Amino acid sequence: MKITRIEAIPYAIPYSKPLRFASGEVTVAQHVLVRVHTDDGVVGVADAPPRPFTYGETQRGVLAVIEDIFAPQLVGTTLLEREVVSDRLSRTVGNPVAKAAVDMAVWDALGKTLDLPVTDLLGGYTDRMRVSHMLGFDEPAAMVAEAERMRDTYGITTFKVKVGRTPFQLDTAVVRALREGLGEEVELYVDGNRGWTPAESARAMHEMADLGLLFAEELCPADDVLGRRWLVQQCDVPFIADESAVTAADVTREILGGAATAISIKTSRTGFTGSARVLHLAEGLGIEVVMGNQIDSQLGSMCTVVFGSAYRLTSRRAGELSNFLDMSDDLLTEPLDIRDGHLAVRPGAGLGVEVDPDKLAHFRTDH
Structure with a gap:
């Protein structure tokens, strides 16, 4: 060993x-x-x-x-x-x-x-996760078409919408077009990647208040301490800390400081050991957790589902597991297969995949 x-x-x-x-x-x-x-x-x-x-x-x-x-x-x-x-x-x-x-x-x-499978060594709660697909910047019609393709081809019904452009009205129009085009049964949430100011973020969230969003993620810069705290107080949906909460100590600072009310866990930046520490901290604090995506390959996406399916809290929400679909190829011997909106762990020892x-x-x- x-x-x-x-x-x-x-x-x-x-x-x-x-x-x-x-x-x-x-x-x-x-x-x-x-x-x-x-x-x-x-x-x-x-x-x-x-x-x-x-x-x-x-x-x-x-x-x-x-x-x-x-x-x-x-x-x-x-x-x-x-x-x-x-x-x-x-x-x-x-x-x-x-x-x-x-x-x-x-x-x-x-x-x-x-x-033994790694997911069993971690927790073994379930063997699959619902899939959330990230939609990058594009015109409203193109983003709606991509979401419809993901829904019709893979059964995906949860979408994370990239926002943060200036002017922000284009982004709010995209989210509204997605809601109108996909219907109420689809779950939508937004991720600004720190692109808006706190004031722009508050206005945008107000304009989208009737769209039934699940979350808002990193809408404004993490180092705008007072503005971020003010923004979180304006939001009526959980505010996810992502890039601003890499370590367990970061999570503690963001949540206790009032700068976020939920956490994104990415195995590609905290591995399995660090992700478990962040998860258990989130459980103790009683906050929502989403399994995020680092624009991962198929190997990276399997690591995410191996961890996310191992625990009750991380398997409750759809995980961001599908952006490998945009890669022209991959390294695995057997490509991952999203079926009926779910991605399952592979049987076998370790991660269950081979290069x-x-x-x-x-x-x-x-x-």
Whole structure:
């Protein structure tokens, strides 16, 4: 069970449809595949999706911190020493995506070693989650058409709508068009990626008050402390902290400071170990939780559903699990399959998925 080697492999897969939102645009998945090797011959895998416009991490930065810092610190530890692994990773400031991928690859290797699914090791509450699909910036008709396609093809009935453009009236018109086009049975919530001011956010939420929104997420900058607290007091739906609440300490600050009333958990930035800490804190505080998406690959999306389905609270709401559909290809041997609006965990040890060596050889960029 000893870790003997940690690999970080850069790869790039273009998106067939770029995702556009207030803080950036993604046209190519420039990710890092992380592989944890043990002395038993087991290999655990996970995906690191750098998001420089959100956390400051780049693909080259993820490679460097894993190869130069994390790997030397962790080689020689065992898969059961997860608290030791967590402690050593925490010595380095920042780098949430790199840390999360190493953590999840360790969990995958542990599950494979014990011949148990990771979701059962975490909690084993259920075996699937409802799927929420993120809709990026576009004209109202195009966004309605995409939502209709997702509903008709995959049975998805929950949509997270990217907002935060200026002027904000275009975004409110989009949300209204989605409600009118899809009907009342569809769940809608909005994510501003910090694009509006508090005043714009309050006006927009007032204009959309009759649309039955589930949540509002990160509508204005997190460092606008007083404005954000004022905005949350104006909202009559849960206000989700996402980019502003990466760690459990961040969650405590945001919730107790009145800057949010709900939390997005993303395994791609807190792994399984850190995500469990955030989840249990949320349970203690009595707040809503949504499983978020880092514009994840299929491997990243499987990590999300493996964690989200393991617990009662995280499986209550639809998880953001479908944006891999916009990638032109992927690394897994068996593509994920969304059916009737749900994504199920795979049977088998660990994460239940395998990386196709031929696809990895084709898409890796370190030849």
